[in-house]
Structure formats: C-alpha cells, structure tokens
Amino acid sequence: MWQPDRLSKQPLYQQIADHLERRISFGEFPPSSLLPSERKLAEKLGVNRSTIVLAYAELRSLGVIESHSGSGTRVSKHKWGLTPRHTPNWHRYVEGGHFLPNLPFLRRIREALEQNRSLIDFASGELGADISPVAEINQLMSQDYYTEYLGYDNPQGFLPLRKSLVTYLDTYRNIPTTESSILITSGSQQSLYLITQCLLAPGDAVAIEDPSYYYSLPMFQSAGIRLFRLPVDRQGINPEDVRTLYKKHRIKMVFINPNHQNPSGVVLSPERQVELLNVSSELGLPIVEDDPFSLTTYNGIPTPPLKSIDTFGSVLYIGSMSKIAASGLRVGWMVAPRSVIERLADARQQMDYGLSVVPQRVAAQFLNSPLFEPHLERLRMRIQSKRDLLVTSLRKELGDMVSFDIPEGGLHLWCRIKPEVNESRLLEECIRRGVIYVPGSVYGSDSDYVRFTFARAREEDIVPGIAKFADALNTVLNDKI
Ligand SMILES: Cc1ncc(COP(=O)(O)O)c(C=O)c1O
Incomplete structure (x- = not known):
C-alpha cells in the first residue's frame, strides 16, 4: 500500500x-x-x-x-x-519557478500577524503608526498638486525627487552626487534585487555579514549566488576577512549594512571603514553599502557612510524612506556610477516602468519641507524611548537569562538567550500568548538569539509584550527539565 x-x-x-x-x-x-x-x-x-x-x-x-x-x-x-x-x-x-519562497519562520510570522491583528509586534522591522509622520504626509498629500497628469515617467525615477535627494544626501550623509547618478527604487529591497539580477550571475560568490538581514532573503539563492560569511564583532566586520574570502572563493561583491546593522545594531568603526575601502580598492571589489538606519542614530550624529570617503568609486550606496518615514511609501534610492544606474534603469523599464510617481512626489515634498527636520528629531527621541522601555523590561523580566548590547540607533535589539531553546516551540508559545519576534536563525545565527524590533510596537505594549515573552520562555525551558 x-x-x-x-x-x-x-x-x-x-x-x-x-x-x-x-x-x-x-x-x-x-x-x-x-x-x-x-x-x-x-x-x-x-x-x-x-x-x-x-x-x-x-x-x-x-x-x-x-x-x-x-x-x-x-x-x-x-x-x-x-x-x-x-x-x-x-x-x-x-x-x-526559480524564485524561492520566503523562509518558513518568516512565512509563519506573516501568517500569525494576519490572523491576529492584536499581536504585540516585535517582528516587523519598521516604524509603528505612532512614530510615523502620518499627519505630515496627509498634509502634503492634500495639496491640489496631485491632480496633475500621471503618465509613464522616467524609469530612473521622478526628477524632482532625484533633485531633492541630491540635497538630502549632501546635507545628511555628506555624499556629493548628481541626479544622473541616482536611481529611485521600490525600497532598498529592490536595489538589492536589481544588483543580484543585473550585476551578478549564477555561481558568483558574495560576502555578507554574519549575522545578517541578507540571510532572510532567499532572493540571493534564487539568483544562484553563493553566500560567504563575514563575522560581525562590536566594531563590525573585519576587513581582513574580506581579503581571505577573496583569496579562497573569488568573491565578486561585499554586501554590508554598516550603520546600526540589522539585526546586531553594530556600527562599522571609522578605522575599519578606511581599511575596508583599502582592501576593496586593492582587489577591485565592489561594496554594496545598505544604509537605511543611519538617520535614526539617537544622538543625532550618525557615523558618515563609506560612500562619503569612497575616493575609488567602489561603493554602491543604498538608502530608503522606510526606516525614517514610512515603509509603505516604498521609496528607496541607489547612488552608483552612471553606467550602473543606466543598466539598472533599463532593467526597471522591463520590470515595471519605474516606481509610481505618486509616492515619489510625496517623498520629494517631504524631504524639501520644513516638516522633515522636526520629524527626524522627534523620531529619534521616540525610538530611543521605546528602546529604553524594552531594555528595562528585558532586564526586569529575564535578568541573567538574556544578554545584549544596547543599540545607539536603528530599530532592533539583538538578544542572546542564555539557555538554548527550541526556536519553533518558543515562537509558537509566544504567538499563543499574543506576542511575536523574529527567531535568530533567520539571520544565519545559532538558535540562541532573537531579534526584537522595538520601533513598531506601541509604547504601552512593550512591557506587557516582554512579560508574555518571558512567560513563554519559562514554559519552554520548564519542558526541558
Ligand atoms: C538592512 C536592510 N536593508 C534593506 C531593507 C529593505 O527595506 P526597504 O525595502 O523597505 O527600504 C531592510 C528592511 O528591513 C533592512 O533591514
């Protein structure tokens, strides 16, 4: 039978x-x-x-x-x-099809969030409605400016937005550039996708941080790309590891998220930035600098990006509105040599004719408006106060059972759980109790880590959310005894 x-x-x-x-x-x-x-x-x-x-x-x-x-x-x-x-x-x-599905944990998280809208959400890596510039965006969108003709636009991006970004990048990130060196994308995610599809080929090797957001993207494997790890310590990756991977595997590119790295929160130190650029120029190795979090640095003084000291033209710089304004705008950008921008804009034309002009107009207006700077200041303060709530409640509820470094920017806290637990079991127990987070293995790490995003949940939910997490953890640990 x-x-x-x-x-x-x-x-x-x-x-x-x-x-x-x-x-x-x-x-x-x-x-x-x-x-x-x-x-x-x-x-x-x-x-x-x-x-x-x-x-x-x-x-x-x-x-x-x-x-x-x-x-x-x-x-x-x-x-x-x-x-x-x-x-x-x-x-x-x-x-x-050749495009692989999302990781099972990520599909489970999405399903749980859809099924129960009142879950306390420490999983979604974005700003909560309470700290997003909702009122500002509404104000900008109510202007009659939006009744203009909407036709196909330049797939490289809406020119007024690229112009606003020239000023923004110079003012906030010390990156001098021009409109023709900027490509507008549907979030940073699309920049990563375009790079893997257009600048790399199946079989190519690339280096990524460990732990890393990029492990959560089967997109790399779908493109046939081989991933190699660069361990992250308190100062970020070690540039000598890049050289070693180049010698061993002929890596073609390095993908890093150097400022308030997702998930670890680590910032690549200025010394290592210089060393990394030296190694990359010596080897002719491009670096993709994914920089969505830098303007959240709580003291308001972010570390300048690699791109600002990139005298050899090795860095493809990626930015986004997602973590500083609204992930749903889907507005991101890439700064790169013109030949790269033209190639990727041509691919955009084939994919979707470019991003809708509507969010591009909103983003351009927001960046130019006097509302932007006060929003950023408020945002930093409020994210920091959510971080403080999370830190205090983790210490109170779990004490020595957890250890972590306190992030100085970004939206996430990377938390080690001392006694190792069964990841799936812990996640399910948490979902049952009404709280959700991302298990560490999603980022390529061992199963004794979890990532808590503190910017998404409402302030009043953070303490009860961690109490639920602690209860679930204790239950799972008691099982083992
Ligand atoms: C490091 C990093 N890069 C890129 C992204 C994608 O962001 P978006 O496409 O919304 O700009 C994220 C989202 O979490 C991220 O953490």
Missing part, C-alpha cells in the same frame, strides 16, 4: 494530495464517488488528521473534489470522467 515518503522535502500533505489526484485521474475514484473520511485516511497513512485536512483543502482548491456537510468528501462531478480536465495543476507551477 502506498505511504508518503517521510524523508522527502515535499510536505506530507502535498504528497498525499498528489497521490489522490493521480488515483482520481486514473479513474480509481470516478466522478461523485465518496473519498475516505479524514480520520480514516489519517489512520491508514499514519499521519495527523490535520495533514489530511490540508491535502483535501489543496484538492478542493484545484476543483478536484468537493465537500458538503453531511455527505462527506466526493470527487467533483464536473471535472472528471467524460468532461476534460480544466483546472491547471497550480501546485506544479507554483513549485516550478
């Missing part, structure tokens, strides 16, 4: 759905015939009933079977038998 293969990478429910679909298509179960009940089939195959529920749901979504309360699950009348099959096997298509 057929049994699912427990060692296969394909989920059990999918194997069962495929098997039943095959038997139905061979005529073993004719149209309208009754299928075994979920409980019976689960017993026969030695799986949980929930696995059969999922398998039947998959077949129902394909139109292969129908369930009616009281009359059980039957093979569809209309799809089978004499009538030709009409429903494509979407599952095979879905599995067939």
Whole structure:
C-alpha cells in the first residue's frame, strides 16, 4: 500500500494530495464517488488528521473534489470522467519557478500577524503608526498638486525627487552626487534585487555579514549566488576577512549594512571603514553599502557612510524612506556610477516602468519641507524611548537569562538567550500568548538569539509584550527539565 515518503522535502500533505489526484485521474475514484473520511485516511497513512485536512483543502482548491456537510468528501462531478480536465495543476507551477519562497519562520510570522491583528509586534522591522509622520504626509498629500497628469515617467525615477535627494544626501550623509547618478527604487529591497539580477550571475560568490538581514532573503539563492560569511564583532566586520574570502572563493561583491546593522545594531568603526575601502580598492571589489538606519542614530550624529570617503568609486550606496518615514511609501534610492544606474534603469523599464510617481512626489515634498527636520528629531527621541522601555523590561523580566548590547540607533535589539531553546516551540508559545519576534536563525545565527524590533510596537505594549515573552520562555525551558 502506498505511504508518503517521510524523508522527502515535499510536505506530507502535498504528497498525499498528489497521490489522490493521480488515483482520481486514473479513474480509481470516478466522478461523485465518496473519498475516505479524514480520520480514516489519517489512520491508514499514519499521519495527523490535520495533514489530511490540508491535502483535501489543496484538492478542493484545484476543483478536484468537493465537500458538503453531511455527505462527506466526493470527487467533483464536473471535472472528471467524460468532461476534460480544466483546472491547471497550480501546485506544479507554483513549485516550478526559480524564485524561492520566503523562509518558513518568516512565512509563519506573516501568517500569525494576519490572523491576529492584536499581536504585540516585535517582528516587523519598521516604524509603528505612532512614530510615523502620518499627519505630515496627509498634509502634503492634500495639496491640489496631485491632480496633475500621471503618465509613464522616467524609469530612473521622478526628477524632482532625484533633485531633492541630491540635497538630502549632501546635507545628511555628506555624499556629493548628481541626479544622473541616482536611481529611485521600490525600497532598498529592490536595489538589492536589481544588483543580484543585473550585476551578478549564477555561481558568483558574495560576502555578507554574519549575522545578517541578507540571510532572510532567499532572493540571493534564487539568483544562484553563493553566500560567504563575514563575522560581525562590536566594531563590525573585519576587513581582513574580506581579503581571505577573496583569496579562497573569488568573491565578486561585499554586501554590508554598516550603520546600526540589522539585526546586531553594530556600527562599522571609522578605522575599519578606511581599511575596508583599502582592501576593496586593492582587489577591485565592489561594496554594496545598505544604509537605511543611519538617520535614526539617537544622538543625532550618525557615523558618515563609506560612500562619503569612497575616493575609488567602489561603493554602491543604498538608502530608503522606510526606516525614517514610512515603509509603505516604498521609496528607496541607489547612488552608483552612471553606467550602473543606466543598466539598472533599463532593467526597471522591463520590470515595471519605474516606481509610481505618486509616492515619489510625496517623498520629494517631504524631504524639501520644513516638516522633515522636526520629524527626524522627534523620531529619534521616540525610538530611543521605546528602546529604553524594552531594555528595562528585558532586564526586569529575564535578568541573567538574556544578554545584549544596547543599540545607539536603528530599530532592533539583538538578544542572546542564555539557555538554548527550541526556536519553533518558543515562537509558537509566544504567538499563543499574543506576542511575536523574529527567531535568530533567520539571520544565519545559532538558535540562541532573537531579534526584537522595538520601533513598531506601541509604547504601552512593550512591557506587557516582554512579560508574555518571558512567560513563554519559562514554559519552554520548564519542558526541558
Ligand atoms: C538592512 C536592510 N536593508 C534593506 C531593507 C529593505 O527595506 P526597504 O525595502 O523597505 O527600504 C531592510 C528592511 O528591513 C533592512 O533591514
């Protein structure tokens, strides 16, 4: 008798759905015939009933079977038998593309947040509504300026926004540039995507920080890129490690997030910045500097970016409105040599004809408006006060069971849990109690870390959120004893 293969990478429910679909298509179960009940089939195959529920749901979504309360699950009348099959096997298509799905933990987090809107959210790496410039953006958007004609625009980006960014980059990041060296993207994420798709090829090796936000992006693996680790200590990555990786693996590029790194919060020290640029110019190795968090530096004096001292033209600089204004605007930018910008703008044209002009106008107006600077000042203060609440409650609730460095900017706290725990179990216990965070392994780390984002949750939820986390952690640890 057929049994699912427990060692296969394909989920059990999918194997069962495929098997039943095959038997139905061979005529073993004719149209309208009754299928075994979920409980019976689960017993026969030695799986949980929930696995059969999922398998039947998959077949129902394909139109292969129908369930009616009281009359059980039957093979569809209309799809089978004499009538030709009409429903494509979407599952095979879905599995067939080369773009890999998100990591299971990230899919679980998204699902949990969708199912329960009142979860205390230490997982989403963004600003909460209470500290976003909602009123400012509303004020800008209510101006009649927005009734202008909306046509296809330059895929490189809306010119007034690129002009505003020239001033912004010079004022806030000490980066002198011109409109023609800027590409507007749909967030930093799209800059990373364009780089992997257009400037790298399958098989290329790149170096990324460990731990790193980039581990959470199967996008690199989808593009066939091999990732190598650069350990991060309190001063960031060690530039000598870049040289070693170059010698060993001929890395083609280095991706770093040097300012308030996600997830560790670390800032690459000015000495190491200089050393890194020296190594990169010696080897002719490009550096992608992903810099979304620097303007959140709580004391208002961010470390200048690598790009500001990049005399060799080695750095592709990436910025975004997401962590300083609103992630939903989807406005990001890249500063790069013109040949690179032109190549990537051409790719943009093929992908989506460029970002919608509407958020680009909002971003340009916000950057130029007298509302921007006071917003930044308020933002820094409020994120810092959320950080303080998190730090105090972690110490109070968990004491020696956790250790962390206190970040001086950014939205995240990278927290080590002393006794190692089962990551999935802890996450599920937290979700049950109404709180969520990101398990450390998402960032390529061992399972004894978690990332708490403190900018997203409301201030009043931070203390109860950590109490729930502590309760879940104690429960999971007690299990082990
Ligand atoms: C280091 C880093 N880079 C890029 C991104 C993507 O941001 P966005 O596309 O919203 O600008 C994030 C988001 O969390 C991030 O943490």
